[in-house]
Amino acid sequence: MHAIETKDVSFSYEGGGFRIAHLDLTVEEGEFLAVLGHNGSGKSTLARLLNGILVPDSGTIRVFGTPLDDQHLYEVRKQVGVVFQNPDNQTVASIVEDDVAFGAENVGLPREEIAKRVEFALGAVGMLGLRNAVVSRLSGGQKQRVAIAGVLALKPRVMILDESTAMLDPRGRREIVEVVKKLNREEKITVILITHFMEEALLADRAVVMNRGEIALTDTPAGIFARHEELLTYNLALPRIGVIAKKLTEGGLRVRDTLDPEQLAEDIARSVRR
Amino acid sequence: MKDVAFGQYYPVNSFVHRCDPRLKLFFLVAFIAAIFVANNFWALGACAAVLIAVVALSRVPLGKVLRAIRGVLILVIFSAVISVFFYSGETVYWKYGILCVTREGIFFSVFLIIRLFLLVICSSMLTYTTTPVALTDGIESIFHVHVLALIMSIALRFIPILMDETERIKNAQKARGADFESGNIFKRIKAIVPILIPLILSAFRRADELGDAMDARCYMGGKKRTKYKKLTFSWRDLVAFLTAAALVTGVALLRVYVGGM
Ligand SMILES: Nc1ncnc2c1ncn2[C@@H]1O[C@H](COP(=O)(O)OP(=O)(O)OP(=O)(O)O)[C@@H](O)[C@H]1O
């Protein structure tokens, strides 16, 4: 069964020119999918469609076989958690554990179950020690981990992160990426990671590039980065390190396509020595 | 300002802190009733004794408790002076036109001062020993309105964020040469507009995002909702309840059998 399956989904905002047209996307259970795309390409719109915050004009969305419609809205929302971009705009309570409990309270779970889930969610993001901390005093990375925990408390099978690392410093970004990788590996949560950072996309099993409301490319992350020129037409630029690796290969040096400076250095050293 | 979530809350773990917020609200109402039923010094003394016991049990430093009085000192003195000069009574010490000082007037003023002090101290004990969130949780559970607690919780969460943001916008405008400190009142109000507009816009954007985040976490109003932390009464609350009941009864009995001064 597919974790997520959209068939011929179209959507446009009222009065806006932007349009998602005939979108077909399938995400497998346990998959780690990266979504890339320039500003305004429709990534957030896609995220909001996938858990029913926005409703498509036509087409169907299924989550583990359940159609996303009025009848099954909350059933689907429980399965598809979304973590947003701004760490300050998704917390409702001042205390960490109270905020994590919010979603579980909303769906009417008994208290003992909520307590268990808060415990589990905070443990999964490594924030158990800060369960009674005041949210506004946390770092950006910690706040986003709380946001992830708040989603985890609903025990979703799919987690969408809509540029959840965009406002963080490199350290915070690393914290979030680590947590997400772990959830994908250990909890078998299907991950859709929307990001501007190509390095993050490299962690995924598969990546899609969005362009003007359409899926322009689907491939492995490495495969996508190999299409350097094509990416430019979608207003996406490979990070400088990737361009350097590319030029080196063109110049006859045997290095892998990589965005990891360490790896590139290793490769250069190896081929130069030879 | 980051501490707004705790208001005046004084974080120690005392008997009073651990009482149920609903009971503390009840206690406050009962205490206020007792203060106004009390019409002789015995009764008022009983109220004061109970309050002193509460303060001692709460482990809130005396300095903090007295600071609560300082805020209303002028008001209290003012009302006391007014009532001394305008209260009419039988034993007149001094008279000039409509102004007079009587024995009854002096008693009344002293009563007034003590009552107001007791009132202010007792209310501030509530805020010193209860977080705003616990307080609204209490109110929510008494009146069964879920949105109230949610609004309170979100407001407390976002006030520090918006304060920070105001500061940031203000500094940005200052960097562009805006002047908030000089000029007459109209000039200053005019200078605030360029702060207010971006602030309001940003608040709306935040609200929009928060709404989505709440939807994504299955928020569907208060109907099905359960609570993670439930308020429960304990033996402390029984002690507090009995104290309040005894105080009100005692004061009422003193009023009937001893009478006013
Ligand atoms: N509520 C709305 N009403 C009308 N148009 C909107 C609304 N939200 C977004 N849009 C428009 O839809 C388009 C796609 O927006 P979307 O937020 O999905 O892009 P994105 O890929 O997430 O971009 P970014 O990288 O900036 O987050 C944009 O042109 C945007 O202006």
Ligand SMILES: [Mg+2]
């Ligand atoms: Mg976006």
